[in-house]
Amino acid sequence: MNTLISPYFAEVTDPRVTGRCSHLLSDILLMGLCTYLTGGSDYQDMHLFGLERGSQLGDLLSLPNGIPSEDTFERVFKSINPDELESCLRSYGHSILSDLSEKQIVIDGKKQRGVSPTTRGNKGLYLLNVWVSENRFCIAQEKVDDKSNEITAIPQVLEDIDIEGxxxxxxxxxxxxxxxxxxxxxxxxxxxxxxxNQKSLFEDVECAFKVHSGLDTYETVDAGHGRIETRKCSILPANQYLLEENLQTWKNLETIIRIEATREIQGKVTTQIRYYISDEKETKAAYFNSIVRGHWSIENQLHWHLDITFKEDACRARAGYASQNLSVLxxxxxxxxxxxxxxxxxxxxLYKAALDTQYLRKLLKI
Structure with missing residues (x-):
């Protein structure tokens, strides 16, 4: 019986020698996914999941030679071509979000500290994640090479996804x-x-907002957990306030944005000012404020859960492509x-799925 995800896993090539495998790749991938759906985090948990739940999922798992060992899970996940498993993530995402028009696509990097705890910068494993904020779904990831940075990886990501609209x-x-x-x-x-890092444009935008406070402003106040945060978004038309050289340099630049965030915690007040540029000719500051807030959703709705809920930073799977492949799952x-x-x-x-096989089946939509 197929699960929601089975057709996408079928795209992955088995890296092992044909005819010498005791366990099916489809079983290994599905048990890996189910391990994360039930709160597990490593190869031992995958093996334990198979031992405890494999017989209850007999219509999903063939298991011709019993449960794969921890070593088998490790050998397979470190050997799978990460491009193929990442392609599954993109295909799965596109099947759910067939049209990304008018969506916000957030691109942001995350380092897996457990894989490379002593390295700095992009060395170790550093992944660019592509996040659709409205649907709270990561539709793609791209590894940043050790000798490179996000600047070279971002165009590769953009080439792989449809961003029209x-x-x-x-x-x-x-x-x-x-x-x-x-x-x-x-x-x-x-x-x-x-x-x-864009000195000329940054100084130009900063100067513009010193001359004019904004043609439109939008303010929000959030209070809770002992703090009060006030955010004021101001916008200006780029063609009226920026130097011609900057207008010519930056493709279709239409709007410059200033966000002033003031936070008060136990009487201590801090203020941070951030600037943004956009090619959209929008006259309402509220619109850009929502886009900026949507950008930060990747931190608390994706990266936070990867680290805290799924313990990604604690993962020590360093061999081969394991860390990339497990991140997809x-x-x-x-x-x-x-x-x-x-x-x-x-x-x-996750806890309920660990206790209730029927709930796990519901998650898999079978």
Whole structure:
């Protein structure tokens, strides 16, 4: 019997020698996914899941030679071509989100600290994640090479996905002229964070907001957990306030944005000012405020759950391609568990799936 995910796993080539395998690749992949759906985190947990639950899922798992060992899980996941498993993630995402038009696509990097705890920067395993904020789903990932950085990896990601009609938001590392041009060429829109790494444009935008406070502003106040946070978004039309050289340099630049965030915690007040650029000619500051907030959703709705809920930073799977491949399974599991309409938290859903085989079947939609 097929699960929701079975057709996508079928795209993955078995890296082992044909005719010398005791266990089916489809069984190994599905048990790996189910391990994350039931709160497990490593190869031992995958083996234990098979021992304890394999017989209850006999219509899903063939298991011709019993349960794979921990070593078998490790050998397979370190050997699978990560491009193929990442392609499963993209195909799965596109099947759910057949049209990304008018969606916000967030691109942001995350380092797996457990895989490379003593390295700095992009050395070790550093993945670019592609996140659809409205649907809370990671539709793609791209490994950043050790001798490279996000600037070279972002165009590769953009080439692999359809961004027509979408708003692509990227942090300051990705604020590059070539990246803005590529987004526009692919008929998407950009919202790029602006810092001093783009000195001329940054100083120009900073000066513009000193001259004018904004043609439109939007303010929000959030209070809770002992803190009060006030956010004020202001926007200006780029063609009226920026130097011509910057307008010519940055493709279709239409709007500059200033976000002033003030946070008060136990009487202590801190203020942070951030700037952004966009090719959209939108006159309402509230719109850009929502896009900026949507960008940060990748931190608390994806990266936080990968680290805290799925213990990604504690993962020590360093051999071969294991860390990349296991990251794909975690992201699939997070989406599946997040899609449930019950009133349980994600943590409680994982616990329930560990206790209740019928609930696990519901997660797999079989």
């Amino acid at each position: 979408s708003v692509v938001s990227i942090d300051a590392m990705g604020t590059q002229r070539e990246i803005a041009e590529l987004i526009v060429e692919k008929k998407g829109h950009y919202l790029l964070a602006l810092k001093a 975690r992201k699939m599991a997070l989406h599946i568990i997040s899609e449930q309409k019950d009133k349980l938290s994600i943590k409680k859903r």
